[in-house]
Amino acid sequence: MNFRVHVRVIPRPGLLDPQGQAVEQALGSLGFAGVSGVRIGRAIEFGLEAASVEAATQAAHAMCEKLLANPVTEDFVVAVES
Amino acid sequence: MTTRVAVIRYPGSNCETETLEAITRAGGEATLLDYRSATLDGADAVVLPGGFSYGDYLRSGAIARFAPVMQAVATHAAAGGPVIGICNGFQILCEAHLLPGALMHNAQQRFNARPVDVRIERTTTACTGSYAVGQVIRIPLAHGEGRYVADTMTLDTLDGEDQVVLRYVAVEGSDAPANPNGSSRDIAGICNPEGNIVGFMPHPERLADMTLGSDIGLGFFRSLVGRTASGVGA
Numbered sequence: 512m513n514f515r516v517h518v519r520v521i522p523r524p525g526l527l528d529p530q531g532q533a534v535e536q537a538l539g540s541l542g543f544a545g546v547s548g549v550r551i552g553r554a555i556e557f558g559l560e561a562a563s564v565e566a567a568t569q570a571a572h573a574m575c576e577k578l579l580a581n582p583v584t585e586d587f588v589v590a591v592e593s
Numbered sequence: 594m595t596t597r598v599a600v601i602r603y604p605g606s607n608c609e610t611e612t613l614e615a616i617t618r619a620g621g622e623a624t625l626l627d628y629r630s631a632t633l634d635g636a637d638a639v640v641l642p643g644g645f646s647y648g649d650y651l652r653s654g655a656i657a658r659f660a661p662v663m664q665a666v667a668t669h670a671a672a673g674g675p676v677i678g679i680c681n682g683f684q685i686l687c688e689a690h691l692l693p694g695a696l697m698h699n700a701q702q703r704f705n706a707r708p709v710d711v712r713i714e715r716t717t718t719a720c721t722g723s724y725a726v727g728q729v730i731r732i733p734l735a736h737g738e739g740r741y742v743a744d745t746m747t748l749d750t751l752d753g754e755d756q757v758v759l760r761y762v763a764v765e766g767s768d769a770p771a772n773p774n775g776s777s778r779d780i781a782g783i784c785n786p787e788g789n790i791v792g793f794m795p796h797p798e799r800l801a802d803m804t805l806g807s808d809i810g811l812g813f814f815r816s817l818v819g820r821t822a823s824g825v826g827a
Contacts, residue, residue, distance in 0.1 A: 522697075526742060527775060529702035578659075581652055581688070583695040584742055 514567040516559050517590040520580045521552035555579055559591075567591045596818040599626040599636035601666075603657045608643035608679065608798060615801035616640070619811055621818030628660040638675035638719065638817055639666055641682025643735070643796055653696065653738050654684035663689060675719035675817060676790045680736055683782070683792030692783055692792045693751070694743030699736070700775025706735040709773050710764040711781045711795055714757045718788035721758055723812030729762055730809045732795040734773060739794040741776040741783075748777055758782040759793050 522528045528550050535549040561567035571589045580587040598621045602609045609625060616623035626634055633639060646657035657663075663685075670676045670691055678686040686692045699705055708731050713724040724730070743751070751757050759782035763771035772779045774794075782793025797810025 526697070527700055527740075529698055529700055533702055578651070578655065581655070581695050583687075583693075583744075584697055 518555040519588045603628040603646035606644035612798040615798040619814035641678040643680035654688035658688040678792035686792040704737040720813045720817045722816040739774040741780040
């Protein structure tokens with residue numbers, strides 16, 4: 512079966528995210544009040560041929576651990592849709 | 594016998610020429626090695642040069658880590674062979690887990706290219722034997738992602754086991770920032786416990802010729818090629 516995999520990679524909590532800070536300040540100066548805790552990561556999506564949702568999820572996790580995310584600095588979330 | 598040093602060129606490396614030149618000037622035999630090579634071509638030491646391998650796609654060093662040559666680099670490192678990573682080379686060594694931690698975007702969120710003052714913290718490594726512990730040298734820096742980050746336990750281990758090789762320092766009256774990128778504990782360079790794998794952000798190859806007013810960086814390469822006896826002048 513072919514699945515669509517969505518991976519979200521976000522800097523770990525507690526780590527300084529200068530991009531997030533800059534965007535937060537920019538939003539504030541544009542008049543968007545009440546914005547806090549902006550974090551900037553990346554979204555990766557791809558098609559994946561796998562036997563089941565579980566197999567696709569497992570494969571995507573392996574890809575994140577090996578390449579898509581850096582375990583030292585980033586957390587990731589995987590979502591699989593058929 | 595002349596020490597043979599391979600400098601690896603990845604797609605996007607841009608400091609390999611001056612690195613080769615510095616090695617030659619230090620008395621070594623410098624060879625350029627393609628990232629697709631399956632071997633180190635008989636080299637005694639390896640340098641991963643600065644630049645933007647694979648355009649820094651995904652994360653700096655993340656893709657270069659899987660270049661074919663990296664298997665040979667890992668084998669060489671595991672056998673105790675000298676492996677030096679400069680700037681992007683340091684980022685690659687961290688991504689390859691040959692050194693702990695990671696390098697993130699500078700805290701100031703801007704590319705930083707300027708001289709900085711760093712203190713030599715350890716001299717029993719593959720490339721710092723020409724210097725003295727505590728010696729402060731002024732050396733160029735050029736990176737956007739040089740903020741060294743690691744968990745507290747790793748940082749404690751680095752400090753406790755003498756694995757911090759270079760640290761940014763504040764020099765009285767200096768125009769250089771004390772910590773130019775927000776690195777944890779002012780770390781500019783680290784090594785593995787044995788000291789044969791060394792990674793750092795500053796660029797000694799850019800200050801290895803007296804024409805530029807100082808050849809203080811040449812000591813890294815003299816040490817690497819085993820010619821530390823003559824020392825270096827500031």
